[in-house]
Amino acid sequence: MMSREVDRRQFLRTGLNSAAAIALGGAAGAAAVRGSGGDTVWQLDPEKCVQCGRCATECVLKPSAVKCVHAHDVCGYCELCGGYHQPYVKELNTAAENQLCPVAAIKRTWVEDPYYEYTIDEDLCIGCGVCVKGCGSFGNGSLYLQVRHDRCVNCNECAIAKACPADAFKRVPAKHPYILKGEQGRTQPIEEGGEKA
Amino acid sequence: MIRRAAAILAFLVATAIPSAAVERFPKPEFETGYTMPGTLTPPPRADILENLDVAVLAGAIALASWIVLKRRSRRETFWLMLFCLLYFGFWRKGCVCPVGSVQNVSLALADRSYVIPYAVVASFFLPLLAALFFGRTFCAAVCPLGAIQDIVLLRPLKVPSGIACILGMIPVVYLAASVVMAVTGSRFIICRYDPFVGFFRLGGPAYMMAAGALLLLLGTVIGRPYCRFICPYSVLLGWASKIARRHVTITPDECVQCRLCEESCPFGAILMPLPKKAPEPRVSGRRRLVLLFALLPVVAAASGWIGARVSAAWSRSHATVATAEAVLLEDRAGLEGVTIETETYRKSGLTRAALMQAADLVRDRYVVWGALAGVFVGLAFWARLYEFSVRRRRDDYVPDRETCVSCARCFEYCPKERQKDTGAEAGS
Ligand code: SF4
Ligand code: SF4
Ligand code: SF4
Numbered sequence: 001m002m003s004r005e006v007d008r009r010q011f012l013r014t015g016l017n018s019a020a021a022i023a024l025g026g027a028a029g030a031a032a033v034r035g036s037g038g039d040t041v042w043q044l045d046p047e048k049c050v051q052c053g054r055c056a057t058e059c060v061l062k063p064s065a066v067k068c069v070h071a072h073d074v075c076g077y078c079e080l081c082g083g084y085h086q087p088y089v090k091e092l093n094t095a096a097e098n099q100l101c102p103v104a105a106i107k108r109t110w111v112e113d114p115y116y117e118y119t120i121d122e123d124l125c126i127g128c129g130v131c132v133k134g135c136g137s138f139g140n141g142s143l144y145l146q147v148r149h150d151r152c153v154n155c156n157e158c159a160i161a162k163a164c165p166a167d168a169f170k171r172v173p174a175k176h177p178y179i180l181k182g183e184q185g186r187t188q189p190i191e192e193g194g195e196k197a
Numbered sequence: 198m199i200r201r202a203a204a205i206l207a208f209l210v211a212t213a214i215p216s217a218a219v220e221r222f223p224k225p226e227f228e229t230g231y232t233m234p235g236t237l238t239p240p241p242r243a244d245i246l247e248n249l250d251v252a253v254l255a256g257a258i259a260l261a262s263w264i265v266l267k268r269r270s271r272r273e274t275f276w277l278m279l280f281c282l283l284y285f286g287f288w289r290k291g292c293v294c295p296v297g298s299v300q301n302v303s304l305a306l307a308d309r310s311y312v313i314p315y316a317v318v319a320s321f322f323l324p325l326l327a328a329l330f331f332g333r334t335f336c337a338a339v340c341p342l343g344a345i346q347d348i349v350l351l352r353p354l355k356v357p358s359g360i361a362c363i364l365g366m367i368p369v370v371y372l373a374a375s376v377v378m379a380v381t382g383s384r385f386i387i388c389r390y391d392p393f394v395g396f397f398r399l400g401g402p403a404y405m406m407a408a409g410a411l412l413l414l415l416g417t418v419i420g421r422p423y424c425r426f427i428c429p430y431s432v433l434l435g436w437a438s439k440i441a442r443r444h445v446t447i448t449p450d451e452c453v454q455c456r457l458c459e460e461s462c463p464f465g466a467i468l469m470p471l472p473k474k475a476p477e478p479r480v481s482g483r484r485r486l487v488l489l490f491a492l493l494p495v496v497a498a499a500s501g502w503i504g505a506r507v508s509a510a511w512s513r514s515h516a517t518v519a520t521a522e523a524v525l526l527e528d529r530a531g532l533e534g535v536t537i538e539t540e541t542y543r544k545s546g547l548t549r550a551a552l553m554q555a556a557d558l559v560r561d562r563y564v565v566w567g568a569l570a571g572v573f574v575g576l577a578f579w580a581r582l583y584e585f586s587v588r589r590r591r592d593d594y595v596p597d598r599e600t601c602v603s604c605a606r607c608f609e610y611c612p613k614e615r616q617k618d619t620g621a622e623a624g625s
């Protein structure tokens with residue numbers, strides 16, 4: 001009597017086990033078939049970004065993995081830079097009180113009269129986007145924010161993505177991990193990644 | 198000087214144009230042979246390493262299964278666990294882990310447009326497949342979340358089984374909630390409220406670090422509190438383990454009911470022998486079963502209804518719904534752009550109707566998925582009830598396949614195990 005009950009339960013268990021294994025394989029297969037499967041990373045679309053400042057505060061890394069980058073071929077090399085200088089600045093020099101960047105991460109170097117080159121020190125930049133806003137409203141919009149993949153740990157769900165008011169973040173194929181401005185952006189094909197529209 | 202004045206003039210003119218990304222200033226023509234630097238594009242981690250992670254995961258699970266089932270060695274389990282804690286935890290920063298991959302997989306199944314990397318599918322699938330064959334060997338030594346709790350365990354106290362059983366339902370609710378949040382595209386709450394990933398990254402938001410510290414502190418006296426009373430993946434692993442083909446046994450041989458292992462499990466996963474109850478009259482047993490099955494649709498309907506209601510309220514956590522509601526509030530109060538979200542919406546030029554329609558769509562999805570999740574939770578509760586009412590006789594001390602994490606601690610308490618060990622030594 002006892003052994004028959006045990007046999008029956010054993011049989012039931014094996015049957016259930018096989019059914020579960022098949023179901024599991026089916027679910028995994030379906031999930032894999034639906035996706036393209038390649039690896040993806042997070043990136044922000046500079047055209048959507050409104051420079052809310054959350055890139056600096058929401059990233060799980062401190063300082064943020066988002067940094068300002070510069071498309072030099074879009075830049076006007078202006079002596080008075082909307083991204084570098086405080087508005088209504090009197091003296092066009094590198095004095096700290098004239099700078100927009102809270103951490104003085106932008107280097108201003110003279111190229112030739114009257115052009116100045118602006119480069120970002122990514123070790124200092126906190127990704128606040130203040131310069132981006134300045135450059136976008138008073139300049140050519142050559143400064144913009146990007147997730148830097150040498151720093152980003154590629155969270156399963158990017159903390160900034162969920163906080164971004166402009167829905168600027170999306171997953172992009174790891175093969176094309178940047179959404180660049182300027183000539184580089186045109187030559188590098190930008191494919192839709194994780195979340196296709 | 199003249200060029201400089203011209204530049205400033207151009208600047209003043211340009212400021213009057215409100216739009217971004219226009220070429221207000223022409224590209225300069227350099228005379229000194231200056232070349233423009235390009236934008237550096239440091240690449241992300243290579244695909245190949247992602248595959249390596251999957252291989253290490255598969256290898257570690259296989260090794261763990263072999264160690265607990267064949268080698269029956271706690272010490273080897275411990276070393277493997279330490280390795281996995283370092284590899285998956287501190288080196289790979291605990292992301293993406295099988296626990297969180299539940300969300301990716303459910304989102305991929307619900308939303309065709311979501312692309313899920315193969316590595317994530319594998320990390321969801323492998324531990325469950327292993328559990329179907331060998332029990333929760335993934336939990337024993339591979340999961341970094343389990344490992345970090347396991348190593349802080351100092352002096353386990355017993356959680357009364359009634360309380361443990363009630364708290365043990367939390368993971369079911371958590372699983373249901375996280376699937377609803379994932380498939381509606383709201384957020385991955387398992388990742389957001391993962392208490393230990395902050396330790397792995399050596400830094401994180403204060404709430405995360407505090408929750409993690411609290412759990413680890415609790416974990417010194419209560420074995421693996423996250424695993425037992427929170428982890429949503431443990432539900433699936435537990436069910437798979439319940440019907441596993443093989444599972445660890447406390448004794449390598451035959452149980453002699455010496456009771457030595459009774460208190461050895463820090464997770465309260467050892468079931469004691471149950472004497473057969475005084476034979477119950479058949480009728481009353483049958484009546485109880487009939488009642489139970491009559492209850493089934495009631496439980497399912499009620500929990501489905503609750504799930505739908507709760508989810509409807511919860512839809513506010515979705516960005517679209519939140520923005521839509523905030524915009525309505527602003528309209529009513531005659532304000533504009535109180536939050537960055539509403540300001541961004543107002544600038545985007547999307548019509549009010551389109552926004553409201555999008556919000557309604559999200560709300561509908563919440564209600565449907567909420568109802569399904571509710572039914573799921575209800576069925577899980579019912580199954581627990583069913584289990585209680587059809588207690589079978591049990592002769593030996595056995596691990597509870599659902600909650601046992603195959604940590605291999607209890608083995609050495611068994612006199613038969615020790616006999617085997619000394620026997621082997623004498624033989625060699
Ligand atoms: S959170 Fe979004 S809008 Fe804000 S700065 Fe970052 S990308 Fe731009
Ligand atoms: S202003 Fe902000 S975003 Fe721009 S360089 Fe400075 S820290 Fe980076
Ligand atoms: S994925 Fe993580 S590390 Fe990368 S930008 Fe987003 S929050 Fe920061």
Ligand code: SF4
Nearest residue numbers: 336340343424428431
């Ligand atoms: S119960 Fe969850 S957290 Fe614990 S070891 Fe298993 S999968 Fe990891």
